Each structure stands twice: as structure tokens, then as C-alpha cells.
Amino acid sequence: MNNEKTVQTAMRAGRIILEAGGETYRVEDTMTRILTAYGMNDAQSFVTPTGIFLSCANSDGTQLNRLHRIRAISVDLEKIAMVNALSRRIDEEQLSVDQVDEALAAIIARPMYPLWLNLLASSLAALSFTLIFRGIPPEILGSALAGPLVVLTRRTARGLNFNPFLQNAFGGLVAVLVGAALRALGWTPTFSTMVIGTIMLLVPGITITNAIRDTFQGDYLSGVTRAMEALVTASGIAFGTAMGFLLAGVI
Known part of the structure; x- marks a missing residue:
């Protein structure tokens, strides 16, 4: 052997x-x-x-x-x-x-799922999250458009070798700007719930889960590392959405 x-x-x-x-x-x-x-x-x-x-x-x-x-x-x-x-x-x-x-x-x-299927899934997921958070019908439909745009933005940022913080910041920024644009066009009177439903696509759920599981397994170094990774991701999302609301004149 x-x-x-x-x-x-x-x-x-x-x-x-x-x-x-x-x-x-x-x-x-x-x-x-x-x-x-x-x-x-x-x-x-x-x-x-x-x-x-x-x-x-x-x-x-x-x-x-x-x-x-x-x-x-x-x-x-x-x-x-x-x-x-x-x-x-x-x-x-x-x-x-x-x-x-x-x-x-x-x-x-083994090939990954094709881009069109990823975009379709992101559209359905964003729509579903907005529905769960009790968004109004225009917000629900708007999130179906915003979801794929957020995913495309993050994929593009990753392809340009941007760090994870900026990848998620741009994703959060696009989520807010799409909502603001739809409100400006008269599609929806409000877009806050749409933004929440859309940025759920960026939430590092698996990273958080792995941080907890590694910690419970006694692997504290990996647990803390993954927790910090999740924190950086969440910070990027928060920064991007804040900049979006600032540009949209909401804050």
C-alpha cells in the first residue's frame, strides 16, 4: 500500500x-x-x-x-x-x-447548481422571508426582485476578491437601494420589511451553527474563530444597510 x-x-x-x-x-x-x-x-x-x-x-x-x-x-x-x-x-x-x-x-x-437556479431560489427565499415578517404584498413582490440582485452583487464582489465584510456590505446596500427605488417609483409605500426579508439571504446561519457545534465539541479555537467570522459578516450587513438608508434619505 x-x-x-x-x-x-x-x-x-x-x-x-x-x-x-x-x-x-x-x-x-x-x-x-x-x-x-x-x-x-x-x-x-x-x-x-x-x-x-x-x-x-x-x-x-x-x-x-x-x-x-x-x-x-x-x-x-x-x-x-x-x-x-x-x-x-x-x-x-x-x-x-x-x-x-x-x-x-x-x-x-461535481458541478454546483446553475446560476439561474440560484437566482430563482434566492427570489423565492427573499419572498418567503418577507411574507413571514408580514410584509405588505408590494414588499413581498419587491423582495422577489431584490433577492437575486443581492446574490448577484455578492457573487460579483467575491469574484473581484473583495473581503467578506465588503461582500456583505454591498449586498445590504443593494437590498436597501432596490427597496428605495421601488418606493420612489410608487410601487410600495414602505420597504423596511422587504429589506429585512432580503438581507436574510446574507445572514451567516451555517457559520453560527458551526460555531456553536464546534464549541460544544470542546473545540473552542474553531468555535471562537467561526463566531468572529459570523460577527464580521453581520457587521458588513449592518454597515451596508445603514449606508443604503443614508443614501435613500431615510436616516
Whole structure:
């Protein structure tokens, strides 16, 4: 067995989970599970939201160490579920390292949802949130327009390598300006509820959840790091919406 490839495969699995928004304890468990299944000794891992450290020993005691820097994290729960299931199939189906590596490559290559579907989902989500917050019918319909524009704005800002604070600030700004424009055109007499429903698309729900779960697992470093990430995101949203209301003459 190629021990180098075994370690590389375990690292690859952990990287997929972390970059897809998974919890750090899940990354550590998955990598340890894979290394142990292929006979590696003293498998140890230390994971933070920005890096993976992996160490193990082969049968003759030679130490193998790996480090991988994580620079971008998105949200793809399906990838997390697929890698999670794959790690548990190794023992059940006696999969070889090559088979696992090929399966991981297929997971990485799996295409994301097309842009039109993302925009449609964002429109329906913003509309639904505005309805939940008891917006009036013009606000509900207006949020269906604002939602996709906010998503496009954030995607564009991310493509221009803006930091997360600015990405969400621009998203919040667009949410308010769209509402203000619709009010100026006479579409709606008020737009505050529409703004609330639209910026719900930007709220870092998974980041907050992972911060809580990592903390409850005893991984305080990752928990605090993710909590700070959520705080930066929320600050960006607040700053952007405040600037929008300022430009719209509301405040």
C-alpha cells in the first residue's frame, strides 16, 4: 500500500469537508477514520477553519506529516454528506485507496447548481422571508426582485476578491437601494420589511451553527474563530444597510 497516497487521500477528504462549510470535528473524525481503516498508526489531526494539520505513522514507525492552508470556504452540504458517507463505506465495502481517491475526485468535480437556479431560489427565499415578517404584498413582490440582485452583487464582489465584510456590505446596500427605488417609483409605500426579508439571504446561519457545534465539541479555537467570522459578516450587513438608508434619505 502506498502510505503517501493514503495520507494524501485523507487530507483531500478533510479539505473537501472544510471548504464546503463542515465542522472542524467532522473533518478530524473523517481523516482519522480513513487513516485507521488503512492501517496507519497514531493518526492525529488538528483542524481550524483556516488550516488542516495531519500526522500519522506507517507500519515501520516512519512519521508522515501534512499541512494544508484553507483560503476559501463556501457552503455545500451535499459534498459534506457524500464524503461523510464515503468514509463509512471504506470498512463496509473494503474500498481500496485508489477507489476512495477516485470517488473524492468525482465529488470535487461535481458541478454546483446553475446560476439561474440560484437566482430563482434566492427570489423565492427573499419572498418567503418577507411574507413571514408580514410584509405588505408590494414588499413581498419587491423582495422577489431584490433577492437575486443581492446574490448577484455578492457573487460579483467575491469574484473581484473583495473581503467578506465588503461582500456583505454591498449586498445590504443593494437590498436597501432596490427597496428605495421601488418606493420612489410608487410601487410600495414602505420597504423596511422587504429589506429585512432580503438581507436574510446574507445572514451567516451555517457559520453560527458551526460555531456553536464546534464549541460544544470542546473545540473552542474553531468555535471562537467561526463566531468572529459570523460577527464580521453581520457587521458588513449592518454597515451596508445603514449606508443604503443614508443614501435613500431615510436616516
